[in-house]
Amino acid sequence: MSYKILILPGDGIGPEVMKEVDRVINWFNKEVNLSAEIEYENVGGISYDLNKTAISEEAMSLAKESDAVLFGAVGGPKWDNVEYENRPEAGLLRLRKDLDLFANLRPALCFPALVDASALKKEIIEGLDIIIVRELTGGIYFGEPRGIEDLGSGNRRGINTQVYESWEIQRIAEVAFELARKRNNKVTSSEKRNVMESGLLWNEEVTKLHNEKYSDVELEHMLADNCGMQLVRWPKQFDVIVTDNLFGDMLSDVAAMLTGSLGMLPSASLGKASNGIFTNALYEPVHGSAPDIEGQGIANPLASILSFAMALRYSFSRIDDANLLEKAISNVLEAGLRTKDISTNDSKVISTSEMGDAVISKLSELI
Numbered sequence: 001m002s003y004k005i006l007i008l009p010g011d012g013i014g015p016e017v018m019k020e021v022d023r024v025i026n027w028f029n030k031e032v033n034l035s036a037e038i039e040y041e042n043v044g045g046i047s048y049d050l051n052k053t054a055i056s057e058e059a060m061s062l063a064k065e066s067d068a069v070l071f072g073a074v075g076g077p078k079w080d081n082v083e084y085e086n087r088p089e090a091g092l093l094r095l096r097k098d099l100d101l102f103a104n105l106r107p108a109l110c111f112p113a114l115v116d117a118s119a120l121k122k123e124i125i126e127g128l129d130i131i132i133v134r135e136l137t138g139g140i141y142f143g144e145p146r147g148i149e150d151l152g153s154g155n156r157r158g159i160n161t162q163v164y165e166s167w168e169i170q171r172i173a174e175v176a177f178e179l180a181r182k183r184n185n186k187v188t189s190s191e192k193r194n195v196m197e198s199g200l201l202w203n204e205e206v207t208k209l210h211n212e213k214y215s216d217v218e219l220e221h222m223l224a225d226n227c228g229m230q231l232v233r234w235p236k237q238f239d240v241i242v243t244d245n246l247f248g249d250m251l252s253d254v255a256a257m258l259t260g261s262l263g264m265l266p267s268a269s270l271g272k273a274s275n276g277i278f279t280n281a282l283y284e285p286v287h288g289s290a291p292d293i294e295g296q297g298i299a300n301p302l303a304s305i306l307s308f309a310m311a312l313r314y315s316f317s318r319i320d321d322a323n324l325l326e327k328a329i330s331n332v333l334e335a336g337l338r339t340k341d342i343s344t345n346d347s348k349v350i351s352t353s354e355m356g357d358a359v360i361s362k363l364s365e366l367i
């Protein structure tokens, strides 16, 4: 089985961190016969500079043909005044839309060596391993009617519409239940059924799917405001949280900060699946293009490398390889090797490429 990977490094630190991902993929090709073919294309500001668009048609067709797209980051002050439809982020939005990436997965995993990097107490986050599944293509960010109306006399009305149909709720819930079966078998579904009809529908559709197909998985329903509170009070009560676009946007950022640094957080955006393997998928670090540290060789590549581990797990179904890569990263951190963003008094500060070296060396030790 061979795989096609499209790397879109983008702007700022994107190319710096994706260079290390490329080296890791090649290690897997050489040492464990991954057989992945890598292609490159531009996205974001650099694509705008070259093609006057945030993503070209050539890049889009390569993305559609790929088994996985690995995305760096886009944006930066240079493109702040670019017309709205061609701004760097438009490249990412087009990819999400055209590949129909409706499920956004954000794990919040606490590496033992980084337990002190969190703002929360050690006992609250030690051993934490949860995942938030956010609906990404529907809800209030896309619902109609929307806009700003002029009501006259200086008064205006801003409108957005929260709207979900049964099939949208069922397909995202299905992703959450399938994931839970491979993890700790628990799904928490979060909405605001007490004040929103769309929340009531969400609750009913998730319950219906659970009764019909997933009664072996534990299901609990939690109001979104309480879910935010519980995430910082006792996050280890969760396994998989499934929620809509709006609440997912907020809850996944809360969960992200449980574990400390932005430089450590991977994500996956998934579309259609066949036999449990996601055939449309994009993997990216949660962080942006970090223009403040661009070109200094100090960016942390681990969020991007961990995103590749997610690709191994969800697009290639190479679970052992995904575990191997996560273990190698954990061992690097245990050895006290850190990029500046996650450094402590007793750790050794290393550069972006030295972090790539360290991951590869720990991988080689493990096989």
Ligand code: NAD
Residues within 6 Å of the ligand: 013, 017, 072, 073, 074, 075, 076, 077, 092, 262, 263, 284, 286, 287, 288, 289, 290, 291, 292, 293, 298, 299, 300, 301, 303, 341
């Ligand atoms: P950011 O995530 O780029 O940076 C926030 C802070 O975290 C900065 O101090 C940065 O140096 C640090 N940081 C981020 N990633 C790091 C890493 N891997 N290693 C070490 N330190 C890291 O967010 P921002 O500053 O708000 O945005 C900068 C640009 O990125 C903007 O143009 C924004 O629109 C864009 N952005 C893009 C994406 C994306 O491509 N998906 C996401 C968020 C922001």
